[in-house]
Amino acid sequence: MTTETAAETIYVFDFADGGMHMKDLLGGKGANLAEMTRLGLPVPPGFTITTEACRTYLKLGEIPEALMGEVGEHLLRVEQTMGRRLGDPADPLLLSVRSGGKFSMPGMMETILDVGLTDITVTGLAATSGDDRFAWDCYRRLISMYGATVEGVPHDLFERALAAHRRAAGV
Numbered sequence: 489m490t491t492e493t494a495a496e497t498i499y500v501f502d503f504a505d506g507g508m509h510m511k512d513l514l515g516g517k518g519a520n521l522a523e524m525t526r527l528g529l530p531v532p533p534g535f536t537i538t539t540e541a542c543r544t545y546l547k548l549g550e551i552p553e554a555l556m557g558e559v560g561e562h563l564l565r566v567e568q569t570m571g572r573r574l575g576d577p578a579d580p581l582l583l584s585v586r587s588g589g590k591f592s593m594p595g596m597m598e599t600i601l602d603v604g605l606t607d608i609t610v611t612g613l614a615a616t617s618g619d620d621r622f623a624w625d626c627y628r629r630l631i632s633m634y635g636a637t638v639e640g641v642p643h644d645l646f647e648r649a650l651a652a653h654r655r656a657a658g659v
Contacts, residue, residue: 499541500558502565503534513538517588533569534583535562539590579616580609582626598637602630 506514506522514522518536525531537559544552567573572581583603605613605627614623628650635641 496554497540497544497552498558499538499544499552499555500535500562501538502562503531503536506536511590513540515539515588516590517586533566535559535566574604575606575609576612577608578612580604580612582613598633600630600633600637602626603634605630 501510501514501518501522503518503521503525506519507526508519508523510522511519514536518538521531521534521536537555541552541555563574566583567581570581572579574581574583581604582601584599584601585603586599605623610623610627613626614620617623632643632646635646636643
């Protein structure tokens with residue numbers, strides 16, 4: 489399946505615009521989310537960056553020129569649908585970023601949850617959730633997942649630091 493139109497390649501699809509027939513292009517997770525959305529199941533709004541974007545990146549050695557604009561357009565739609573903004577200090581939109589191939593490969597694909605939390609937005613999450621501990625634990629998990637997945641920091645370093653803080657706090 490091609491994503492090319494007469495003018496350009498499409499690199500990003502809303503969940504509502506895909507389906508299982510697009511598994512090669514959207515990956516297994518993306519195609520399944522699209523299919524569940526198409527069937528009317530309760531799926532939060534979202535979008536998938538296509539495998540074509542990855543192939544183009546690997547071919548060119550840089551992010552395809554149109555990709556960031558498409559991501560921005562799709563993110564704006566999610567923000568409008570959710571009534572929240574990424575980076576809003578009072579009520580932040582949080583995203584899950586998941587990788588996926590055509591076939592599931594347990595242990596190979598990583599997920600980063602709570603993208604959008606920062607030193608500033610975590611206080612907004614605490615206020616809207618009414619639970620400081622929950623908000624700070626979400627932030628801790630984001631830092632741990634991002635550190636391990638994106639920066640290559642060994643996960644056990646985060647776990648050892650957390651265990652040391654727990655011991656020091658007597659919990």
